[in-house]
């Protein structure tokens with residue numbers, strides 16, 4: 001009996017996986033809600049617009065939510081679940097705690113979508129659309145968002161601690177971290193450019209402004225310039241502890257705009273995080289990275305095209321399209 005049932009289950013899963021999906025991105029489609037919820041994109045855009053008008057940094061925060069969702073079990077809104085029953089929330093994990101923001105914006109979008117088309121639009125898709133809108137609203141590129149992701153039935157606290165890269169990561173660590181997600185060196189450089197907007201806490205850049213940098217950390221060593229930059233950061237972030245939550249812009253030049261200034265900054269050694277500055281270490285094997293950084297710094301249109309492509313790729317990481325997922329009614333809880 002048990003065996004028969006397992007065989008049956010296996011057969012169903014086989015059919016679902018092979019018959020319906022297939023190919024890159026599973027069965028995601030641009031027009032997924034064309035009939036079931038034609039206003040979906042408009043509703044998301046409108047609410048992100050209002051949130052960003054009230055608080056410009058929210059654009060950065062919403063973009064980051066999609067990234068932190070996709071890197072843990074895939075783009076399945078696992079990030080949005082609160083702790084409850086067996087679920088231990090990813091929000092409590094080290095890289096997320098006291099750091100992620102924007103959950104209320106996602107709740108509001110979900111609330112309005114449930115009024116307009118109940119049980120249709122997934123929380124994972126909301127994150128993907130909101131991230132795109134956030135970038136566009138701050139002057140960045142737009143792109144078509146593939147839709148049809150379903151929401152996870154669980155979260156992974158340990159996965160969040162394991163897969164979200166730390167701000168003091170070395171370049172080899174970053175490369176292998178992205179590789180685990182099916183993302184390559186181009187995606188790493190390109191998506192790191194998201195640090196063209198938003199802010200980081202003192203705890204995230206303390207090591208970067210007090211540790212002595214060795215050559216391997218830091219190639220473009222514009223010593224004097226970095227000294228001035230460090231001095232300013234040190235004045236707001238004391239060496240060992242205290243003022244842990246004081247904020248500095250990730251892109252000191254144009255903190256609220258999505259542009260290519262991030263790349264100009266790291267060429268000058270003025271990336272805020274160690275993980276930003278390590279992109280330009282001097283090893284021949286990383287010639288490809290250096291070429292890309294300079295190309296992006298020189299040509300914003302090229303950077304924008306590339307960013308759109310990498311975001312689509314990131315948005316396809318391990319999406320759920322079958323019965324392992326659901327459309328949550330409330331992004332914070334699985335349906336009962």
Ligand code: HEM
Nearest residue numbers: 060061064067099165166167191194198199200201204275
């Ligand atoms: C390459 C590895 C990455 C590392 C090590 C990293 C690390 C961080 C850290 C430490 C912060 C500041 C958090 C805080 O202090 O509260 C931050 C902020 C941010 N990150 Fe990343 N990140 C990476 C890649 C990405 C990617 C791929 C994206 C988007 C696709 C992204 C988007 C953002 C944004 C927009 C912010 C600002 C958020 C805000 O102001 O609320 N990051 N990141």
Ligand SMILES: *[C@@H]1O[C@H](CO)[C@@H](O)[C@H](O)[C@H]1NC(C)=O
Nearest residue numbers: 094166167168169170203207
């Ligand atoms: C990175 O920071 C963490 C604490 O946030 C620390 O435990 C670890 O040793 C640091 N790694 C390096 C390579 O400095």
